[in-house]
Amino acid sequence: MNNPANEPTFRESVDLMFNRAVALMDLPPGLEEKIRVCNATYTVRFGVRLRGRIQTFTGYRSVHSEHMEPVKGGIRYATAVNQDEVEALAALMTYKCALVEAPFGGSKGGLCVDPRQYDEHELEQITRRFAYELAKRDLIHPSQNVPAPDMGTGEREMAWIADQYARMNTTDINARACVTGKPLNAGGISGRVEATGRGVQYALREFFRDPRDMEKAGLTGSLDGKRVIVQGLGNVGYHAAKFLQQEDGSKVIGIIERDGALFNDDGLDVDAVRDWIVKHGGVTGFPDAAHHAEGAGVLEAECDILIPAALEGVINMSNAERIKAPLIIEAANGPVTAGADDILRKKGKVIIPDMYANAGGVTVSYFEWVKNLSHIRFGRMQRRQEEARHQLVIDELERLDHLMGDQWSLRPEFKEKYLRGADELELVRSGLDDTMRIAYQSMREVWHGRDDVDDLRTAAYIVAIEKVAASYRAKGL
Numbered sequence: 020m021n022n023p024a025n026e027p028t029f030r031e032s033v034d035l036m037f038n039r040a041v042a043l044m045d046l047p048p049g050l051e052e053k054i055r056v057c058n059a060t061y062t063v064r065f066g067v068r069l070r071g072r073i074q075t076f077t078g079y080r081s082v083h084s085e086h087m088e089p090v091k092g093g094i095r096y097a098t099a100v101n102q103d104e105v106e107a108l109a110a111l112m113t114y115k116c117a118l119v120e121a122p123f124g125g126s127k128g129g130l131c132v133d134p135r136q137y138d139e140h141e142l143e144q145i146t147r148r149f150a151y152e153l154a155k156r157d158l159i160h161p162s163q164n165v166p167a168p169d170m171g172t173g174e175r176e177m178a179w180i181a182d183q184y185a186r187m188n189t190t191d192i193n194a195r196a197c198v199t200g201k202p203l204n205a206g207g208i209s210g211r212v213e214a215t216g217r218g219v220q221y222a223l224r225e226f227f228r229d230p231r232d233m234e235k236a237g238l239t240g241s242l243d244g245k246r247v248i249v250q251g252l253g254n255v256g257y258h259a260a261k262f263l264q265q266e267d268g269s270k271v272i273g274i275i276e277r278d279g280a281l282f283n284d285d286g287l288d289v290d291a292v293r294d295w296i297v298k299h300g301g302v303t304g305f306p307d308a309a310h311h312a313e314g315a316g317v318l319e320a321e322c323d324i325l326i327p328a329a330l331e332g333v334i335n336m337s338n339a340e341r342i343k344a345p346l347i348i349e350a351a352n353g354p355v356t357a358g359a360d361d362i363l364r365k366k367g368k369v370i371i372p373d374m375y376a377n378a379g380g381v382t383v384s385y386f387e388w389v390k391n392l393s394h395i396r397f398g399r400m401q402r403r404q405e406e407a408r409h410q411l412v413i414d415e416l417e418r419l420d421h422l423m424g425d426q427w428s429l430r431p432e433f434k435e436k437y438l439r440g441a442d443e444l445e446l447v448r449s450g451l452d453d454t455m456r457i458a459y460q461s462m463r464e465v466w467h468g469r470d471d472v473d474d475l476r477t478a479a480y481i482v483a484i485e486k487v488a489a490s491y492r493a494k495g496l
């Protein structure tokens with residue numbers, strides 16, 4: 020997007036960032052290249068009869084690293100999909116899974132299509148045909164390659180893919196585990212739709228827990244009252260902005276979409292903007308905010324936290340110098356190019372890198388995959404037992420109080436909260452929060468602990484590459 024000619028491609032950007040980290044590591048000769056290169060990319064062209072004629076589509080599925088299997092990564096629907104992009108995204112998946120300890124190798128898929136140009140039935144035909152092409156080569160498979168949603172795809176497409184795989188593998192008892200991000204009634208898990216945005220919120224909460232991190236960005240306090248600008252109010256951007264606004268008291272002052280940006284210093288109502296987009300197809304015309312036709316310019320506005328959550332390359336060498344936000348959290352994959360990253364680091368900006376920041380999606384996908392393989396909802400065995408044990412404690416406390424002459428009583432809201440056993444959504448959120456905290460702490464340790472590392476991205480790469488290298492070493496490669 021808007022990259023000047025001398026800007027590296029997305030894949031080159033990922034490789035440059037990888038190289039910066041391995042230069043600080045002590046890997047055995049040759050292992051560095053083995054980890055960096057993409058193992059294979061499959062290109063498929065297939066025809067679908069639509070509107071009275073055959074239309075040909077081009078799709079990709081790239082497998083970056085099989086140090087762990089299955090490999091995992093989303094499927095993207097966009098006209099700009101190409102091999103370079105899919106390979107860059109697959110590489111990021113390898114490092115992301117390693118960083119958050121999801122036991123997968125990295126993969127990614129994409130189809131060159133603008134989903135807005137087709138109706139639901141046509142999209143189903145296209146998706147089923149693409150899924151057929153990938154499944155027959157084991158590029159969709161519960162134990163080999165497990166896709167998920169990405170830009171332009173969601174629960175609906177994942178349900179079609181799962182069903183297509185099941186039709187082709189009628190005796191596979193684990194068929195549902197062939198793809199994640201499915202709707203709940205088709206084998207999905209509570210909390211998957213919100214997971215990536217929720218992960219962005221948990222990442223920011225962890226950042227604001229350590230004064231040393233805040234000091235690096237020149238920020239103080241908490242998320243409460245922080246001014247946020249978000250680019251892309253899709254799945255990831257919407258959930259991140261909504262949770263920050265409704266649960267942490269942050270003020271969303273700017274929202275950038277395809278058709279321009281909304282800006283209001285007093286804060287925008289994220290849900291109202293989302294409803295407007297659903298109804299009108301864009302942000303244009305939304306009341307209570309200034310509309311800027313040249314949306315990308317709002318990336319450069321004064322704010323505390325900038326959340327690019329749309330697509331790659333939006334902060335590049337042409338605008339990096341003008342970015343004012345002291346803290347950037349990469350909710351999208353690759354929104355900051357390697358060139359821009361250099362400029363921003365020199366300016367003292369703190370960037371929470373994509374590899375970590377948007378790992379909430381794959382984390383909850385991991386939980387979904389485990390749920391599918393175990394064929395049971397999380398919490399089903401222990402929830403009521405947990406409630407019964409809590410009831411025992413309450414009964415005993417009340418008995419003791421009665422013996423002491425009814426001097427005190429438990430607050431009803433405490434009793435209600437304490438008595439309720441955790442359901443699947445609570446367990447998923449707890450597992451996600453734990454994952455995001457631990458992964459952040461592993462980056463933080465390298466960031467503050469080593470004199471030769473002065474940014475979170477390099478720290479993230481070092482932690483991730485170390486884990487992939489350990490896995491290759493254990494395999495004897």
Ligand code: NAD
Nearest residue numbers: 169170171215251252253254255276277329351352377380
């Ligand atoms: P989405 O399709 O739901 O949303 C993308 C949003 O960006 C849409 O609202 C779209 O209108 C907007 N957009 C597109 N082009 C734009 C432009 N030029 N300027 C401003 N806005 C623009 O996609 P998503 O699933 O939210 O994914 C967004 C990013 O997050 C991608 O980089 C994706 O790889 C990454 N990601 C997604 C997930 C996930 O679970 N969905 C997980 C990890 C990473």
